[in-house]
Amino acid sequence: MEAKKWHREYLERYQRLKEAGLPFFPNTVFKDTLVAFVIFALLAYLAWTKGAVLEEPADPTDNTYNPRPEWYFLFLFQALKLFPGHLEAVAAVVLPGMIVLGFILVPFLDRGPRRHPLTRPLGLGLGVVGLGVYCFLTWKGYSSPLTNPIVEKDPVILAGRRLYRDLKCSYCHKVSGKGGTAGPELDKVAGEETEAWLISHFKNPQQMSPGSTMPVLNLLDDEITSLVAYMKSFGVGSYTPEAPKLFAENCSACHMINKQGGDSGPDLSLIGSARDKNFLKKYVEDPSQMNPSSAMPGFQGQLTDTQIDDIARYLATLGQ
Amino acid sequence: MRAWTWINERTGAGKIWEALFARKIPEAKGWVAWLYTLGSASLFVFTIQAVTGALLAMNYVPSPDHAHDSIRFIESQVFLGSFIRGLHHWGATFMVVLVALHMLRVYFMAAYKYPREATWLVGVVLFLLVMGFSFTGYLLPWDQKAYWATMVGANIAGQAPALGSYLAKILKGGEDLGAATLARFYSLHVLVLPMTIAVAILAHLFLVVWHGISEPPLKESNKGD
Numbered sequence: 352m353e354a355k356k357w358h359r360e361y362l363e364r365y366q367r368l369k370e371a372g373l374p375f376f377p378n379t380v381f382k383d384t385l386v387a388f389v390i391f392a393l394l395a396y397l398a399w400t401k402g403a404v405l406e407e408p409a410d411p412t413d414n415t416y417n418p419r420p421e422w423y424f425l426f427l428f429q430a431l432k433l434f435p436g437h438l439e440a441v442a443a444v445v446l447p448g449m450i451v452l453g454f455i456l457v458p459f460l461d462r463g464p465r466r467h468p469l470t471r472p473l474g475l476g477l478g479v480v481g482l483g484v485y486c487f488l489t490w491k492g493y494s495s496p497l498t499n500p501i502v503e504k505d506p507v508i509l510a511g512r513r514l515y516r517d518l519k520c521s522y523c524h525k526v527s528g529k530g531g532t533a534g535p536e537l538d539k540v541a542g543e544e545t546e547a548w549l550i551s552h553f554k555n556p557q558q559m560s561p562g563s564t565m566p567v568l569n570l571l572d573d574e575i576t577s578l579v580a581y582m583k584s585f586g587v588g589s590y591t592p593e594a595p596k597l598f599a600e601n602c603s604a605c606h607m608i609n610k611q612g613g614d615s616g617p618d619l620s621l622i623g624s625a626r627d628k629n630f631l632k633k634y635v636e637d638p639s640q641m642n643p644s645s646a647m648p649g650f651q652g653q654l655t656d657t658q659i660d661d662i663a664r665y666l667a668t669l670g671q
Numbered sequence: 672m673r674a675w676t677w678i679n680e681r682t683g684a685g686k687i688w689e690a691l692f693a694r695k696i697p698e699a700k701g702w703v704a705w706l707y708t709l710g711s712a713s714l715f716v717f718t719i720q721a722v723t724g725a726l727l728a729m730n731y732v733p734s735p736d737h738a739h740d741s742i743r744f745i746e747s748q749v750f751l752g753s754f755i756r757g758l759h760h761w762g763a764t765f766m767v768v769l770v771a772l773h774m775l776r777v778y779f780m781a782a783y784k785y786p787r788e789a790t791w792l793v794g795v796v797l798f799l800l801v802m803g804f805s806f807t808g809y810l811l812p813w814d815q816k817a818y819w820a821t822m823v824g825a826n827i828a829g830q831a832p833a834l835g836s837y838l839a840k841i842l843k844g845g846e847d848l849g850a851a852t853l854a855r856f857y858s859l860h861v862l863v864l865p866m867t868i869a870v871a872i873l874a875h876l877f878l879v880v881w882h883g884i885s886e887p888p889l890k891e892s893n894k895g896d
């Protein structure tokens with residue numbers, strides 16, 4: 352067989368080269384030892400001057416923390432940003448898998464006798480391009496804001512989160528149960544406000560909620576955008592199992608949800624995509640205040656405030 | 672030399688010396704010769720990791736309640752503790768870099784070709800094991816970075832098609848990242864991975880010695896002359 356022929360010839364030639372070579376000790380050992388000393392000196396210098404960081408103890412409730420991957424993994428995080436939505440999750444597994452598979456296949460794909468890189472343009476090209484892409488992605492990952500593709504995606508939200516920390520909002524507000532008590536717990540309430548409301552409120556808190564002790568922060572428009580995005584990321588709190596029952600008892604005589612219910616009022620199956628929770632709550636309390644021509648009765652007094660709140664949360668999720 | 676004869680007759684030390692240290696190596700000239708030191712440099716840093724790791728394990732406690740405190744203790748109270756932790760920390764980065772560079776030299780010199788394919792494959796296993804060390808070690812200080820970076824890692828594993836959610840559960844030792852995860856990662860980091868990599872390194876070195884180090888590739892005389 353042809354392949355076997357160059358194998359045999361290689362072994363013979365290698366034998367000749369080896370016999371003409373130099374003994375491992377002291378030649379190679381000397382070089383290896385020298386390199387080991389240099390490496391140890393560098394290592395000791397870094398260990399002595401920089402040491403290793405120890406951050407605050409792990410806090411499983413603080414999901415605002417954006418972890419930094421080791422720099423040699425940055426390329427992967429950067430690469431994942433290229434895949435939209437659902438594909439990203441697939442890429443998170445497929446990409447590393449393909450790299451490892453590629454490594455495994457190397458000796459089986461490149462089998463001829465040629466070894467010098469210049470006589471193997473494909474191998475050389477793949478290597479150089481691969482290395483280039485790796486360096487480029489690492490550099491991009493380093494210079495763009497750190498976002499974590501799986502836990503959190505939107506850089507605007509992250510910027511808001513960072514501002515939240517820098518402005519020391521947690522002095523008065525709680526998020527994930529951590530922070531002060533002077534202001535409301537933001538992850539419970541802020542996500543339910545409209546963007547317009549939040550923007551005006553950041554510009555002038557007293558105008559939107561009279562008597563508030565929150566200071567005027569004099570924020571730039573960009574900063575407000577980030578903070579609003581962060582607030583909206585809390586989303587609307589979830590409704591209780593009571594809510595659909597309350598709806599069935601009080602509303603479905605006139606309103607339909609998913610083809611269930613009466614048709615004298617509008618179908619509400621998709622209402623959450625058009626109205627936010629606070630609007631819906633006010634509407635259920637007293638429709639005439641939002642829409643003077645409405646024929647719907649108000650439920651303020653009929654139902655408790657908590658019950659109306661629950662229904663509004665439920666409706667706000669419909670069609671989202 | 673009576674002592675030497677005694678030892679040699681009983682251990683075969685002379686044969687071992689001949690096979691390992693007196694063996695001849697095809698000559699590599701100039702700067703190319705230095706590229707051949709990357710493998711032994713990886714080995715050197717690995718021994719540093721083994722020694723500093725053993726020292727750290729003497730004071731480290733793998734439980735969520737004590738891990739962070741025990742690292743603080745190492746940093747502030749243990750003699751040379753922060754230096755040793757620094758060595759282990761930077762050693763981990765060096766290990767990854769050196770192994771990658773070693774791999775690149777083997778790749779660009781096509782030293783994985785006949786008859787050294789198996790050496791390369793064991794090398795790929797070594798590479799994955801080094802990554803495993805990096806991933807499991809990252810959690811042990813139990814600080815914010817450790818916890819949330821591992822969470823991301825587990826989430827990524829959870830994305831794997833079909834078996835993903837099981838994989839994530841096995842990694843975490845349950846639904847949550849907690850005491851079970853830390854104990855698991857610690858066991859992997861100080862018992863399972865070290866034993867596995869020791870075997871793999873021995874196999875790698877055996878193959879390297881057995882085949883002999885590849886000669887530096889030449890542009891012409893390599894087409895099977």
Ligand code: HEM
Binds near residue numbers: 794883
């Ligand atoms: C823990 C990690 C590793 C250690 C300690 C290690 C150690 C070594 C040593 C000491 C050599 C002798 C020649 C040299 O230093 O260049 C060698 C050769 C070799 N290594 Fe590694 N290695 C490691 C990882 C890898 C990886 C990741 C690969 C590739 C995927 C690899 C593939 C090879 C090959 C093919 C040779 C033979 C090269 C030749 O004969 O020229 N090794 N290794």
